[in-house]
Amino acid sequence: MSRKIVIEPVTRVEGHGKVTIRLNDEGEVEQTRLHIVEFRGFERFVQGRPYWEAPVLVQRLCGICPVSHHLAAAKAMDVIVGAGTGDGLTPAAEKMRRLMHYGQIFQSHSLHFFHLASPDLLFGYDSPPETRNVIGIIAANRELATQAVLMRKYGQEIIAATAGKKIHGTGAVPGGINKNLSIGERDALLKGPHPMNADAMVAFAQGALDFFKDYYAKHKVFIDTFSSFPSNHLSLVRPDGALDFYDGVLRAVDADGRTILHDVECQEYLAHIREEVRSWTYMKFPYLRHLGPEKGWYRVGPLARLNTAEFIPSPLAQAEFEGFRKVTGGKPNNMCLHTHWARLIETLHAAEMIRTLLNDADLQGNDLIVTGKRETEGIGIIEAPRGTLFHHYRVSPEDQIVMANLIVSTTNNNEPMNRAVNHVAKALMTKAREITEGMMNAVEVAIRAYDPCLSCATHAYGSMALKVSLLDAADNVIAQRIR
Amino acid sequence: MPQTMSSRSVSDRSPPEADLARPRILVYGYGNPGRQDDGAGVAFVEELTAWARSGGRPWLTFDSNYQLNAEDALAAAAHDIVVFADASGDQDEDFLFRDLHPSAAVSFSTHAMSPESVIALSRELYGARPAAYLLTLRGYEWEPNAAMTAEARKNVSAAVKFITPFLDCPVGDVPVTR
Numbered sequence: 001m002s003r004k005i006v007i008e009p010v011t012r013v014e015g016h017g018k019v020t021i022r023l024n025d026e027g028e029v030e031q032t033r034l035h036i037v038e039f040r041g042f043e044r045f046v047q048g049r050p051y052w053e054a055p056v057l058v059q060r061l062c063g064i065c066p067v068s069h070h071l072a073a074a075k076a077m078d079v080i081v082g083a084g085t086g087d088g089l090t091p092a093a094e095k096m097r098r099l100m101h102y103g104q105i106f107q108s109h110s111l112h113f114f115h116l117a118s119p120d121l122l123f124g125y126d127s128p129p130e131t132r133n134v135i136g137i138i139a140a141n142r143e144l145a146t147q148a149v150l151m152r153k154y155g156q157e158i159i160a161a162t163a164g165k166k167i168h169g170t171g172a173v174p175g176g177i178n179k180n181l182s183i184g185e186r187d188a189l190l191k192g193p194h195p196m197n198a199d200a201m202v203a204f205a206q207g208a209l210d211f212f213k214d215y216y217a218k219h220k221v222f223i224d225t226f227s228s229f230p231s232n233h234l235s236l237v238r239p240d241g242a243l244d245f246y247d248g249v250l251r252a253v254d255a256d257g258r259t260i261l262h263d264v265e266c267q268e269y270l271a272h273i274r275e276e277v278r279s280w281t282y283m284k285f286p287y288l289r290h291l292g293p294e295k296g297w298y299r300v301g302p303l304a305r306l307n308t309a310e311f312i313p314s315p316l317a318q319a320e321f322e323g324f325r326k327v328t329g330g331k332p333n334n335m336c337l338h339t340h341w342a343r344l345i346e347t348l349h350a351a352e353m354i355r356t357l358l359n360d361a362d363l364q365g366n367d368l369i370v371t372g373k374r375e376t377e378g379i380g381i382i383e384a385p386r387g388t389l390f391h392h393y394r395v396s397p398e399d400q401i402v403m404a405n406l407i408v409s410t411t412n413n414n415e416p417m418n419r420a421v422n423h424v425a426k427a428l429m430t431k432a433r434e435i436t437e438g439m440m441n442a443v444e445v446a447i448r449a450y451d452p453c454l455s456c457a458t459h460a461y462g463s464m465a466l467k468v469s470l471l472d473a474a475d476n477v478i479a480q481r482i483r
Numbered sequence: 484m485p486q487t488m489s490s491r492s493v494s495d496r497s498p499p500e501a502d503l504a505r506p507r508i509l510v511y512g513y514g515n516p517g518r519q520d521d522g523a524g525v526a527f528v529e530e531l532t533a534w535a536r537s538g539g540r541p542w543l544t545f546d547s548n549y550q551l552n553a554e555d556a557l558a559a560a561a562h563d564i565v566v567f568a569d570a571s572g573d574q575d576e577d578f579l580f581r582d583l584h585p586s587a588a589v590s591f592s593t594h595a596m597s598p599e600s601v602i603a604l605s606r607e608l609y610g611a612r613p614a615a616y617l618l619t620l621r622g623y624e625w626e627p628n629a630a631m632t633a634e635a636r637k638n639v640s641a642a643v644k645f646i647t648p649f650l651d652c653p654v655g656d657v658p659v660t661r
Contacts, residue, residue, distance in 0.1 A: 060517025066549065115553060134553065135600070138607045145608060153554035166548050167516060167525065 019421055019443055027431045032422040034414075034447065035281055043404040051080050051395045052174050058391070058406075059168050064453045067104035067159055067169065068384035068409075071097055071246070072391040074172035075380030079267065080395050082372025083175040092365030093176035098246050099357045100162035100171060101382070105245055106201070106350040107155020108385035109302075109343050112451050113208060114148030117340050121215050125445045126438030144211065147195075147204045151347075154189075154201050158354060161185045176369035183364065190358040198355035202316070205348040209320060212344055227336035227420045227446040230255030232288070232297065233304035234412070236383050239263065241310030243321075243349065245383040251308045252288060252298055257331050261288060266381040269390060275407065285414050286407055297415035300387025301450060302342035307332040314356070317349035336420060339449045384409050386451045410452040420446040505542040506563035508650060509613075511555065512547040514570050520622025520635040523570035527620060530643045531650070543650060551596045556604035560611035566646070567598040570635070571619040578642040583615040618642060 018035040046057055055074040059066035074097070083089060089097075119132040122140050138145040156166065161181060163169025171177055190198050216223050232255065236248040250269060252261035264272050275284035276293045288296035298304070306325075312318045324345060327333065333342075357363065380391040387409035394403040410417075424446045428439045510531055516522030525547040532545045546558060551567070559565045567583070585603035596604070598617050605611045620642055623632045631639075 057517070060515065064549075111553065134596075135603055135607055138604075142608075149553045149557060149604075149608065152552065153557060156554060 019447075021421075021425045021429060021443075023429070029422070029425045029430055032418065032425045033280060034418050034421050043406060046393075046401050046404045049401050050399050051077055051393065051401055052399075054393065054401060054404075055172050055174070056168055056170055065104070065108065065384055065386070067100060067163065068382060068389050069391070070163065070169055071101055071172055072380040072382045072384075072389050073393075074174065075247070075382060076378040076391045076393050077174035078176075078380070079378030080375050080393070081174045082374055083370045084372070088370055088372065089176055090365065090367040090370060091362040092180050093368055093370075095357055095360060095362050096162050096177045096179075096181060097172055099181070099354065099363065100159060100169075101246050102350040102353045102357070103155045103158025103162065105155075105385050106158070106205075106347060106354065107152050109347040109350070110148060110151035110155065110208075112385070113212075113340060113343055113347070114144060114151075116448055116451070117343075118144065118211075120441075120445050120448070121212075121219075121340075125441040126436070132441075144208075147207065150195055151201060151204055154196060157196075158189060161189060173369065175371050178368065180365055180368065181358075181363040186358055186363065190355070198351070198358055202348070202351040202355060205344070205351040206316065209341075209344045209348060212341055216341065223337045224335050226442075227423045227449070228334055229336075229419055229423050230334045231299045231416055231419075232260060232291075233307040233332055234261065234288075234298040234300055235305040235308045235388055236266075236381060237263070237309050238313075242313045243305055243309035243311070243346075244313075245305075245346075245350075247382075250381070250388075253308055253332055255332055255334055257307075260291065267379050269379060269381065270392070273390075273407070275411075281414075283411055283414050284407075286412050287415075298412070299416045299450075300409055300412040301339065302346050303333060303336075303339040304387065305383060306342045306345065312345070312349050314349050314352035316352055317345055320345045320348060336446060336449050343451075386410060386453060387412050408453075410450070413450045413452065417447055417450050417452060420449070507542055507544065507561070508564045508566065509544045509546065509558055509562040510566045510568065510646075510650070511545075511551070511558070512568040513549065513551050515549050516631075519624045519626055519629050520572075520620075520631050521570050521625055522631060523620040523622050523635050523639055524568035524618075526631060526636070526639050527568045527618070527642055530639060531646070534643065534647060535650070540651070551598060551601050553596065553601075553604060555596070555601050556608055559601055559605040559613055559615070560609035562613050565602070565613045565615045566618060566650075567601075567616070568618045568620065568642075569598075570622040572622050572625065574619060574621050577621050577638040578645070579619045580642075580645070581617055583617050585615075618646065 020031075020033045020035065021029060022031040024030040042058075042060070046054060049057060054077055055070050058069040058073045078084060078089065114137065115134045119134070119137055123132045123136060125132075134145065134148075137148075159169065160166050163171040164179060171179060194200055195204070232252055234250065234252040236244055237251045238244040238248045249263040249265060250261055250272070251259065251263050254260050261272060272289055273286055274289045274293075275286045277284055285293060285297065287293045288298065290296070306321065309321075312321045324333070324338075324341060327338075376397075377394045378392075382389050388407075389409050390405070390407040392403075392405040393401055396402050421443055424442050428442055510528055512524035512526070512528035514521045514524045516525050528545050528547045535543050535545070544558075544562065546555075548555075571579075583598055583602060585606050586597070586599035598615065602613070602615045605613065620635065620638050622635050624635075
């Protein structure tokens with residue numbers, strides 16, 4: 001008789017997820033699925049609202065990455081008001097937005113590595129959950145835990161200074177920004193009392209990288225092999241090939257480094273990216289249109305970004321990037337847990353860019369907003385901490401949003417996360433007679449590498465399939481309906 | 484950054500010595516105001532901020548965010564008393580007020596932290612032992628893109644009325660549960 005293993009909930013992942021692993025009569029893994037059980041029909045809710053409200057409204061999506069949604073919506077509305085895709089903004093506006101975004105990347109990556117990933121590394125994924133957490137980190141490495149809190153706080157203060165406030169920030173508006181950075185705000189962030197300043201944050205980010213590299217030297221086989229599988233990689237890159245979180249063109253490479261999406265303008269994404277619907281989950285599966293769903297799926301996020309970019313435009317992160325690329329001989333890196341390494345290189349890059357921007361007098365500029373010829377359709381794409389985030393809107397002549405489509409980072413990583421679960425299950429659960437805590441945790445570790453935020457990853461209320469199952473007392477499905 | 488009443492008082496005069504001797508209190512509301520009653524904790528703090536501003540109470544600090552996180556342990560450590568305020572869909576009472584104990588065996592289960600784990604982090608990392616309380620406000624609707632329900636607003640106002648004597652005189656009998 002076949003057995004079905006259910007792991008629910010996936011701990012330390014925002015929102016709710018459910019993993020099912022089906023074993024056949026021989027005990028082999030027959031099928032694995034990562035299910036999304038929470039959904040939010042946000043795209044419907046913005047319809048009918050004035051377009052200028054979008055950058056604030058979309059922050060209702062998620063309390064984890066509101067800045068990413070805020071900026072992606074603002075970039076789309078830049079197009080609507082005729083301010084182009086970013087190039088058209090004033091220097092003060094574009095640099096304020098970039099500073100906000102680097103603050104978001106810095107705090108989000110710091111939180112993920114120190115509080116979500118490092119417990120797995122420090123204690124091992126087979127250790128008891130009650131010690132594999134941030135409190136356990138304090139006992140094992142007090143300095144690491146202290147720095148983590150300060151890095152997170154510093155990133156939050158960058159966001160508050162640029163977005164105006166922590167909840168429902170209003171900094172980015174269609175065509176620009178509504179405030180510049182005062183000298184006082186700049187000095188507090190640049191030269192605040194130790195360690196709340198830009199130099200200390202760069203040093204903390206370097207320390208985090210040293211911590212990871214030291215761990216890697218001692219656990220190379222585990223880090224290299226855990227849930228590793230080939231995939232395509234997609235991200236924005238600057239037109240000259242540099243890593244860029246805020247703006248650029250869409251590029252994808254395959255597992256061997258061949259370019260499979262050639263620097264496509266953001267406004268043309270729909271000609272190249274499609275989303276597949278599968279009946280068993282609310283979350284779609286994006287893929288490159290010309291390759292189809294089977295060969296065109298891709299990863300996004302830190303690992304993908306370091307695979308598509310040719311260089312990093314800040315010196316310390318560039319040096320680390322060169323070491324990172326050396327491991328794979330310059331070829332794309334397909335090793336799942338190297339995502340943590342990539343995330344820390346990006347953290348260092350964000351810290352360097354924050355320091356550079358804070359020294360830029362353009363942030364005190366007073367020319368904040370531009371407008372041009374009104375358009376009816378706008379697309380904003382940004383590299384959120386978890387990966388590429390698409391916002392696409394159509395606006396009526398009466399200024400109302402009539403269509404919205406969002407592809408969030410976690411949705412872009414849907415197929416790779418499912419494959420990661422499958423990979424781990426096959427490695428650890430084939431012929432297994434019992435499911436140990438360590439096996440279950442391994443599945444979670446594989447998912448966590450993608451830092452998913454499932455709470456805003458699904459679209460619903462109408463257009464998506466709704467699955468209703470009627471189960472008997474023994475958990476056998478006796479009726480099922482999908483619509 | 485937390486809004487401290489001392490930096491927002493209506494007068495520029497230095498606070499009286501008696502005020503400086505009072506316990507420092509942080510009131511922290513969390514939730515998403517974009518999800519109807521989920522923002523009850525944040526609305527609670529907004530209403531209290533308006534009340535405190537009128538009286539110039541330098542011992543009070545107010546803050547709010549979508550969720551609690553690691554850096555909030557720093558703010559908690561800088562206060563003698565912390566009152567967390569959150570919405571709840573899991574209670575019949577209009578609001579509940581109870582004391583909190585640090586939970587060292589926390590499972591850091593999401594990108595957000597529980598108030599117990601924030602207090603535990605504050606204790607473990609900074610050796611701070613603030614008295615901590617949790618006020619939960621009953622909510623009814625949780626959809627995005629709509630205002631709080633009238634019932635939840637009423638609960639917020641009732642909770643503000645309940646908590647203000649405690650914030651003004653946080654010694655002696657502490658009202659633990661309504």
